[in-house]
Amino acid sequence: MAKVVVIGGGWAGVAAAITAKKAGAEVTVIERTDILLGLGNVGGIMRNNGRYTATEECILLGGKELFNVTDKASRHVNIDFPGHKHASLYDVCKVEPMVRRLLIEMDIQILLRSRAIDVDVVDNAIKGIVLQNGDVIEGDVFIETTGSTGPMGNCLKYGNGCSMCILRCPSFGPRVSISQKAGVEDLVGKRKDGSYGAFSGSCKLNKDSLSQEIIDQLNKKGVVILPVPKKDINTKKLDMKVCQQYALKEYAENLILLDTGHAKLMAPFYPLEKLRQFKGLENARYEDPYAGGVGNSIRYLSIAPRDNTMKVEKLDNLLCAGEKAGLFVGHTDECNPKVRQLGLLDFILFTSPQKNLYSTMISIPCNFIN
Ligand SMILES: Cc1cc2nc3c(=O)[nH]c(=O)nc-3n(C[C@H](O)[C@H](O)[C@H](O)COP(=O)(O)OP(=O)(O)OC[C@H]3O[C@@H](n4cnc5c(N)ncnc54)[C@H](O)[C@@H]3O)c2cc1C
Structure with missing residues (x-):
């Protein structure tokens, strides 16, 4: 054999x-x-x-x-x-x-x-x-x-x-x-600007750290969409992502959460202090990566x-x-x-x-x- x-x-x-x-x-x-x-x-x-x-x-x-x-x-x-x-x-x-x-x-x-x-x-x-x-x-x-x-x-x-x-x-x-x-x-893979690799495109938030309303909606529908304030919309961040199928403008204009057991946040990283300004995310904390407020793993x-x-x-x-x-x-x-x-x-x-x-x-x- x-x-x-x-x-x-x-x-x-x-x-x-x-x-x-x-x-x-x-x-x-x-x-x-x-x-x-x-x-x-x-x-x-x-x-x-x-x-x-x-x-x-x-x-x-x-x-x-x-x-x-x-x-x-x-x-x-x-x-x-x-x-x-x-x-x-x-x-x-x-x-x-x-x-x-x-x-x-x-x-x-x-x-x-x-x-x-x-x-x-x-x-x-x-x-x-x-x-x-x-x-x-x-x-x-x-x-x-x-x-x-x-x-x-x-x-x-x-x-x-x-x-x-x-x-x-x-x-x-x-x-x-x-x-x-x-x-x-x-x-080695390259990004649009010629730099190497690409950011992993999502983070996990600890579901228990979110408001009951968001938890209930995630459990029921699987998805929660929270509009990002205009001043914080950053479409350039989309180019950093590995998964270009999620590099749509909707992913810069909104925080999109998906229920995968934890809450999957469809952004490569997002500053914690800004995240906590969203209604229902006042106590949010990252589950993976731990430092999702500043960065994510690099692939390719x-x-x-x-x-x-x-x-x-x-x-x-x-x-x-x-x-x-x-x-x-x-x-x-x-x-x-x-x-x-x-x-x-x-x-x-x-x-x-x-x-x-x-x-x-x-x-x-x-x-x-x-
Ligand atoms: C945050 C994030 C979210 C994602 N979300 C999705 C999603 O929702 N849907 C989707 O389809 N894809 C998603 N992906 C992409 C998907 O997870 C990956 O493309 C896929 O899992 C890669 O699988 P792989 O087996 O090729 O590599 P990996 O998952 O990287 O596995 C490699 C394995 O090799 C091991 N290894 C490395 N070196 C050694 C060594 N020297 N000796 C022994 N073991 C070693 C590692 O420990 C690891 O377990 C996501 C990726 C990330 C990072």
């Missing part, structure tokens, strides 16, 4: 692990923090606009597992908010244990608090991943899904400092780009050059997915690469004899091209 090692346990890593397992591999997921899902623990919006179709397509193509979980964990379904129709909002406080149980039931090995710090490469093929504690995790195929956020130095350099986000670099150690460690230069700083089979250039047995594989901006996109990889993994695990594994990976096309 071929052994597949996934580095990074966010949505993309979890999706890749499930795909590999269904294709018949023995699978290990390496995650540096103490929980799975990475940025998926602060998201929540699913099935909005074209993502509805993408989700249904992915389910029909055989990738139903994670969408079943996000549907089941949804607090609201079929809701509209500016620029978006028929969205669902999963509960960010409940979804991670559900995904973890799914992986355990599927007999996927999860190594938490296991930070990858280096790679062992021989003749363009990775032999093993070196963990911070000195252990080496060997495998036949490696899938890198470490995202594009961090290390902390990037947020300090290209953002407004470490805003203490869900990735918790100071406690668990910074993110490491595995492809870069293996000698392949990362690609580390993308692996790859082909359409998701194989990283110059390396025979390293695939990538999720944000590490391109300027993807959402959970649906991260779950989709599992479908793209399906063609490749099926081929490797069922059609090729183990001894031909590496050469086979270079030459085959993938059925599902992004």
Whole structure:
């Protein structure tokens, strides 16, 4: 049985692990923090606009597992908010244990608090991943899904400092780009003004810190829209966002809150003293990032050059997915690469004899091209 090692346990890593397992591999997921899902623990919006179709397509193509979980964990379904129709909002406080149980039931090995710090490469093929504690995790195929956020130095350099986000670099150690460690230069995303990276586009407010009226409306409708005073409207801030689908003028003219268990504030950051001037937000406090009043995490700083089979250039047995594989901006996109990889993994695990594994990976096309 071929052994597949996934580095990074966010949505993309979890999706890749499930795909590999269904294709018949023995699978290990390496995650540096103490929980799975990475940025998926602060998201929540699913099935909005074209993502509805993408989700249904992915389910029909055989990738139903994670969408079943996000549907089941949804607090609201079929809701509209500016620029978006028929969205669902999963509960960010409940979804991670559900995904973890799914992986355990599927007999996927999860190594938490296991930070990858280096790679062992021989003749363009990775032999093993070196963990911070000195252990080496060997495998036949490696899938890198470490995202594009961090290390902390990037947020300090290209953002407004470490805003203490869900990735918790100071406690668990910074993110490491595995492809870069293996000698392949990362690609970097740029903003309109030429500066590097992009701000994560939303924050979470602790729901209990909001007025009862706002809490009730969030629980009932899923959405609260509060007009921003004219003097405070700042449309320039929209260009900083990762998710340009939310960079509409309505998001500068209003504070838009969505109920994802906490209150998701659809702005990259917002000064706390100004936030507290809104009726109902007098006692508001940030849940994530902790310093959401001044900044947010910076993403898109580390993308692996790859082909359409998701194989990283110059390396025979390293695939990538999720944000590490391109300027993807959402959970649906991260779950989709599992479908793209399906063609490749099926081929490797069922059609090729183990001894031909590496050469086979270079030459085959993938059925599902992004
Ligand atoms: C604030 C915010 C709100 C968002 N809201 C939404 C939303 O509502 N809807 C939506 O569709 N999308 C949303 N997104 C985008 C979405 O969350 C991301 O695009 C997606 O979750 C990225 O998944 P990923 O698996 O590629 O990367 P990540 O989630 O970044 O996962 C990478 C994982 O790799 C781990 N890792 C990194 N380095 C190492 C290492 N060396 N060793 C071991 N593990 C390592 C990290 O700890 C992390 O768990 C949001 C993003 C943010 C930041």
